[in-house]
Amino acid sequence: MTKSRIIIALDYPDAGAAEVLLARLEPARCRVKVGKELFTAAGPRFVEKLVARGFDVFLDLKFHDIPNTVAGACQAAAKLGVWMLNVHALGGGRMLAAAREAVDRAEHRPLLIAVTILTSMGPEELEQIGLAGEAREHVARLARLAQDNGIDGVVCSPREVALLRQQLQPDFKLVTPGIRPRGADAGDQTRIMTPAEAVAAGSDYLVIGRPITQQPDPMAALEAIEKDLAG
Numbered sequence: 001m002t003k004s005r006i007i008i009a010l011d012y013p014d015a016g017a018a019e020v021l022l023a024r025l026e027p028a029r030c031r032v033k034v035g036k037e038l039f040t041a042a043g044p045r046f047v048e049k050l051v052a053r054g055f056d057v058f059l060d061l062k063f064h065d066i067p068n069t070v071a072g073a074c075q076a077a078a079k080l081g082v083w084m085l086n087v088h089a090l091g092g093g094r095m096l097a098a099a100r101e102a103v104d105r106a107e108h109r110p111l112l113i114a115v116t117i118l119t120s121m122g123p124e125e126l127e128q129i130g131l132a133g134e135a136r137e138h139v140a141r142l143a144r145l146a147q148d149n150g151i152d153g154v155v156c157s158p159r160e161v162a163l164l165r166q167q168l169q170p171d172f173k174l175v176t177p178g179i180r181p182r183g184a185d186a187g188d189q190t191r192i193m194t195p196a197e198a199v200a201a202g203s204d205y206l207v208i209g210r211p212i213t214q215q216p217d218p219m220a221a222l223e224a225i226e227k228d229l230a231g
Helices: 015-022 037-053 069-080 093-104 122-129 135-148 156-167 195-201 220-228
Strands: 005-008 032-035 058-064 084-088 111-115 152-157 174-177 205-208
Touching: 005 152, 005 174, 015 037, 015 152, 037 058, 037 152, 058 069, 069 093, 084 093, 093 111, 093 135, 111 135, 111 174, 122 135, 135 156, 156 174, 156 195, 195 205, 195 220
Parallel strands: 005 032, 005 205, 032 058, 058 084, 084 111, 111 152, 152 174, 174 205
Antiparallel strands: none
């Protein structure tokens, strides 16, 4: 069976809250993302339990520090058995290369993905941190930096997927948050697209949180997205 493109964001305050949803999920039908809030509350053991239950885990901690520190963090994350982890491309080439080398030494080699520009950031916020101009320009530059340093792919908004597909290697993975089914609330995302639109543009994996996890019937929401992608 082909593994799902859908990564469900487990954006919960603790393991107990996440388990309500996890008990209803089939590992073959989705992957799951553990971010800072849940990881801080539940810790590495929770991640290991997810892996043991058959879930592909995207550990979304966005490591960004000096090269040696990031390398150590990536090595520790790989030991948890995660399917994918990420670092910030803004950490620069030496940091990215150090992360790559650390992951390559791991017994279980996860995908290593770099975050480009957060999908919540609009033009004003980018200008505040000295990144004037279009977000897509910065995303493309950081994605090329990541590829040049051996990173497996990047996190980008769906609005940049088509551009990156033109500029990067075909096997370079594009992971897209900011996915909202038609009619769903945009929330705190500013550069969004529907699941089918993102896949058509060239996205490999779709990170979807509230449109599934905050629905009265999360499984029905997941099934609706699956049908949209299949159709």
